[in-house]
Structures are given as C-alpha cells and as structure tokens.
Amino acid sequence: MKLSSSHMDNIPSTPGKFKMEKSPYVHRFRHYSSLAKLTFWSSVFLALIILFFFKSPSTSPPNSTPPDLSRRSLKTTFWGGPAWEKRVRSSARIRSQNGLSVLVTGAAGFVGTHVSAALKRRGDGVLGLDNFNNYYDPSLKRARQALLERSGIYIVEGDINDAALLNKLFEVVPFTHVMHLAAQAGVRYAMENPSSYVHSNIAGLVNVLEVCKNANPQPAIVWASSSSVYGLNTKVPFSEKDRTDQPASLYAATKKAGEEIAHTYNHIYGLSLTGLRFFTVYGPWGRPDMAYFFFTRDILKGKSIPVFEGSNHGTVARDFTYIDDIVKGCLGALDTAEKSTGSGGKKKGPAQLRVFNLGNTSPVPVTDLVSILEKLLKVKAKRKMMKLPRNGDVQFTHANISFAQREFGYKPTTDLQSGLKKFVRWYVSYYDSGKKNSH
Template sequence: MRCGGDVDVDGDGDVFPSTPGKLKTWSGGSSAISRHHVGVVHRCFASTSTLFLWALLLVALTASYLSFAGLVDTSSRYLLLSASRARGGGGGGWERRVGESARPGAHRGARGLSVLVTGAAGFVGSHAALALRRRGDGVVGVDNFNAYYDPSLKRARGALLASHGVFVAEGDVADPGLLARLFGAAPFTHVLHLAAQAGVRYAMENPSSYVHSNVAALVALLEACRGAEPRPALVWASSSSVYGLNEKVPFAESDPTDRPASLYAATKKAGEAITHAYSHIYGISVTGLRFFTVYGPWGRPDMAYFAFTRNILQGKPITVYRGRGGVDLARDFTYIDDVVRGCLAALDTARRGERGPAQYRIYNLGNTAPVTVPRLVYLLEKHLGVRARRRVVDMPGNGDVPFTHADVARARADLGYRPRTNLDAGLKKFVKWYLSYYGYSSSSSSSSSGGRVVGGGAAAATTTTMTTTENKQQQQQQQQKQNRGLR
C-alpha cells in the first residue's frame, strides 16, 4: 500500500478504534555507584533518554526500510514517473503548475501561506485544502488515490479541488524523488500532513502498509522539510487512538499513551516520537493533532456512520457493536468543519524560522460530547426517514476501544478552538450530501427500504430509496458531482 491517501479520522474507521509502544528503561549497575544512585539515574533517563533513543531507533529502522525499498523499487518508480509525465505530470509544465497553485492570493499579503497538503483527495485533506484556497492561501495537494476505499470518490474530491485552482500531484508521499520535485518547485511555508493508512481491522491483514504509509512516509516528509529552504512548519494528523486502553476521561494531551490497542494506534504514537526527535534535533516546528472521529459530507465509506447510512437505505441490516457487559460503545463525533478550523488555526499559529528551541505541540481536536452508537443510529433513522435493521453483537478483539472523549482545553487556549456542530446537526448535513451525491430520490413508500418511516416533518412523510438505475445515474452525474462544493 502506497501512502498519500486518506487520514484516519480517529482510528476507528471500521466501525470503531484506538495507541503506542511502551518504552522500557535500561537497567544496570556499578560497583562504584550505590544502588540508590543507580535508581536515581534510572528515573532521570526513563522519561527523556529512553523516549529519545527509541525515536532514533525508529528513525534508523525507517531509514533502512526506505533505502531497501529504494533499491527494490527503482525500476517501478521510474515507470511511475514516466506514466506521470505521460499524463502531463513531468517537465517544466508540472513544476509551473505546482508553483502557481502554491502562490497565495495577493489580498492575503504577508499573512498568506503556501501549504503542501498530503492526502489532499482524502476526507479531511480535501476539506482543508479547499478551506485554505477559499481564504486565499496557496495550496498544492499530493495523493496516491489508492483503492483502500472507492477511488472514484477520491477522484471526485480531486476534481473539485482542481475546479478551485488547487493542483493535486499524484504519487506516493514516501517517495523522496516526488517530494524533492514538489519542494523544488515551490517554497512552501507549511506542510499539512494528512495522508495515512487508515482503519483498524485492515491492519490485521496488511500490517506492512501501516509501516510504509504512517511511519516511512512521515520520515520521508520530515527529511524533505529538513532540507527545504525556507524550512516549513509541519502540522500533521495524529489520532485519538493513541490513548488506547486509557480509562481516564476525558482524554487530555498529558495522559499516558503507552498502551496501544491497535497497530494503527502504534504507528501514530511512533509518529509522535519521531516528529519530536526531528523537532529536537533539527529545529523543525511540529504540531500534532489528535482527531476524534471526524464525520461529515464527502466522508470515508469505511466509517460507521457512512456504512450505516448505506445499509439503512438499501434495507440491509447494520452491525452494532457493544462493549463488555453489554455497555454501549461511545465516540466523540467531531464535525468536519470544526476539525478544519482547528487545522487552519494550528497552521496560523505555527512558528517557523525562529531562534531557540523549536516549537513542538500536541492538541486534541474533538467535540467534547461523546454519543453512543445506538444514539447515532437513531439520529440517522430520523434524518433518513427509515428504520434500521439492527444486528447487535459483542465487540471483537480487533483493536477497537469502547469510548473516546476529548479534553480540548489546551486547543481552546492556544488555538481558539471551539467546536460548533453537534451530532444531530452534523448528520443532517451529511445525509443531505449523501442523498444528493449517490443519486437517491424520495418515495412515499418505505417498503423498498425494508424499514419503517420515523422522525418528524418531511422525513416522516417519505422514505428515501435508491433508484433502480443508480449505476447509470452515477455515471451520467459524475461530472456534476465533481463541480459541487464541499458543504
């Protein structure tokens, strides 16, 4: 799996998730030093030196991986570059398009940013790139348009960005050659790194894709930032999944993150250690954002709310997981617009090119109001006007966690972050987009959906069903979809 795709908006892509490796302290002694002094030394180095050494080890291993990948993939990389050039991605024209897209609007003046957005055809990436462009910042995207989920949705997002003047380069973020061309074509002031391999269950079958996309690609990007002039500030997507098996709520940035519940979570925690090492050694400004279950229009089809909507409309049963003892799972669902505002605030407050210690920050971006999965289903039923067919089962041991709850006090104080959209209002907007994008029409009969009409108002009077000519309509409406704005 090549990196450049969607960021996991919380780690619980497949219907729900969550964090990283426990660091071990060294042990030893000396006849010249008392056991008391040895204990003091151990404690002093446990929290700093060990973290630092493990981060360096991760960097070394990743560098070895990149070197090996470079040796075995050289021929295929040249083939990919040739194919890119055949599509108009090579030569001076490619660099010119990157430079033009990266240039801020004149009205932004000195405040204008030039931002490289990785995972730009993904859910959060496309929204963030468009928000930056709309306010006049220069934006260049990069994405690999992989097939982790329906690539046509990613293509539609990419076409939408193109219609707003955002150039999206197609390629692997872990490819140093591609990054060198991008950084050589434009003096980026900031990098918004949202590309990642998402999902919890997928990691059980494809672990190497997570190492490549979430660790190796991050190191490649940090290396590109280190060698760039001017050196850009990095804002990147970590995940609420780093809190893992932590039972203290709400989750605060200072809470322990040494008990990962999934490989995805472990790679995100590794990313936090690696970015800290690069910030400390090379003076790169780094801001990590721990997203909490992001949802909304143009979302990811593998996310629970998206899959529930699809199955409800098609009359298929939905699988609702419950925790130990029959406890309902709960998530801190965060609307996409709130997360994007947090991303832009992090970019705007990122300091770069200053003397002294490099800026290193970690923030939670959540809604601070966890909602149970049964409540999520009820709200979808209300806005769809269809009763869901539930299949309630115990949560499998796949890395999911029973709940998430964000403490956003730090983000509120430093970034002015204040979530504005509750789950009811956000799902209403998502459902409106979903019905439009996938070509659904209203019918006065609910029989075709296999459900009963619920809710009030217009939703109670109709049942939304997929038309029998869905595939033909989707093909005919593809161009129209690409021109729609992110709402």
C-alpha cells in the same frame, strides 16, 4: 515488503562473530577480510531498504478488487517539465496579504479535501499531493479532486515516500507550511495489511520530515495524529497529558510512533511540528469505511448493520466531530505554528513542538447515532447487536480540548444531529445517480 521474523532470525546480530563449529569451511571464512564482510552485509541491508521503499504494499481492503499493479511503484509518472511546474506554482501562489503557501499531503482524502478548500478560500497558496490508492473507492477521491480543481487547486499524483518528487516540489515552491494528512487510516484493516501502515504512517512520515529538514527555509509542519493513541487509557476526558503508551491497535501504534518521530526531528533539526489528534471525524465527502457512512448505505439498502456493545452490554460511544470543526482546528494550528529554526538540515535553536486534541467533547452512544440516521433517512434500521471484537476498537473516546481552546480559540459548534443531517443530504445527492449506486 514483508520480512518474516524467522528469516530475520537467521541473520546473525554480529556478523563479525559468526562461527561455524566443526565445519571444514571454517578456515575459509577466517581468510575473508573484514572489508569483504562489511561490504557483504552492507549490500544485504541496502537491498532490504531498496526493496522496502520501492515496493509499495497494496492498500486494498479485504475482498476488494485486485489492486492496479501500476500503483505499486513509488515512481510517479507524468511529473516534471515546464508545463507541470507552471501548474504547481499557480496552485501554490499566495493571493492574500500575509497568506501561507501550504503543501497538503493526502489532499484527495476526506480531511485533506476540506482543509485544502478552506485554505484556498481565504487566499492561501495550496498544492495537493495524493497517491489515490484503493483502500476505499478511488472514484470518490477523484470526485474530490475534481471539486478542488474547480477552485484552482492542483493535486500532484504521487507517493509521500517518493523523495525525488517531494524534493522537486520544494525546489519549485518554497512552502511556508506543510499540512501532512496522508496516512493509512482505519483500525480494523491493520489486522489484514499491517505493512501498509508501516509504509505510510512511519516510513512516509520520516520521508516527509527528511525532505522538510533539508529544505531552506524549513517549513512549519502540522500533521495528523489520532485519538487512537490513547489506546487502553480509561481516564476521561482524554487529555494531551495522559499516558499514550498502551495502544490497542497497530494503527494507534504507528500514530504514537509518529509522535515520537516528530519529537526527534524537532529536537535534532529544529523543525516546528504540531500533531493533531482527531476524534472520529464525519461529514460530507467522508470515508466509506467509517461506521456512519456504511450504516447509511446499508440502512438504505435494507441490510442489517452491526451495532457493537461492550462487555456486560456496556455502551460504545464516540466523540463524533463534524468536519467543519476539524477544519477550524487545522487552520488554527497552521496559523499559530511558529517558524522552524533549522537551516540546511542543522538546528539553530529550540523549535515549537505541540500536540492537540481536536474533538467535540460530547461522546454519543453508537445506538443514538443509528437512531438519528433512522429519522433522517426515514427507514428503520435492521440492528444486529454484537460484542465489541478484539480488533483494536476501543469502547469510548472523549476529548478534552482546553489546550486547543487556549492556544487558538478552538470551539466546535456542530452537534451530531446537525452534522448527520448535512452528511445525509450530501450522501443522497452524491449517490442518488445510477452511476454511483454500486459503491
């Protein structure tokens, strides 16, 4: 739900002091009891809250097909019942000694799919949750879902803001860990649909933490922050100790807000929380809104591609990180996450609170990315050089990963050329069929 500032400005900040000078009705207002006033304003705010949470904003990008209106409700159909609970338990069953039982939100997403598969391979219990929104082609998410189902991973279709569903999942399975990857991604799209970022990245995170803090036992939580939180920071490489109070986009601001919210729930409720700041993740089964992905598509179609440059023809570079290296970091964070210390929503003692950079430590100019793709695709790109727009994109990113190296041995091993080779092989295989050429 979008609330206009002009509408909110019309609501008095202190209703009890609201005055109507020279009005013939002023005496009538004075006869209202304080209880009536309290009831009225409570009803107003309750209505706003209900409208916000039960009217999920569209997550369709600009110029996309109209959204499926059935997906605008937080109420998830087709969950519950003995058969459903059996599928949930089976998927989350631990099959290795000392294994974890992990709820993965955003499991049909890019990182979520790879992390879920890796956890399952080593014998952990894994249950997925995803709302399959249409921010990008849902058929790709369905294909990832099918991939995971073949390995025994069940993805519950639902929204992270659906508290009833989340509570039910925790009733059925006493998860030891939550890998919270569900989020509204993308820097530029935030200018088109800001409410979707607040809905998913702030309200959604709060709802997940609320359910986790009330669970008994409380799970340890690892969640996806972003390298975007460094915003306008110019000190390189980016360290977890650097300031992150100058976001360059709304997306970055919501992720920074998430880190502050995590601190609050850790402090008050004893939740063990680990935030992961991902740096430009790429690879097979990736996101179509990422540059390397749509560059590949448009180069093959003979279309021109926008290659941005900074002021005074400055280089735009990214710390591209291959998906397998990100997965290693996610599993390392899960394995070293300490238990939460709360019980029944009450903190019993200090709990672990961490944040890590997960990058490749080797920034590569975007022009070099295009050159590598040209060689792999054997097609010359039609480059259209453009100034970096003021839409939230930053000129460069560079991760300092020493903290993650020290805590759980994080060490990326895939360079951009090798990673893009694997991506192109997957891309050609996946899209080289008549059914998928219209993506």
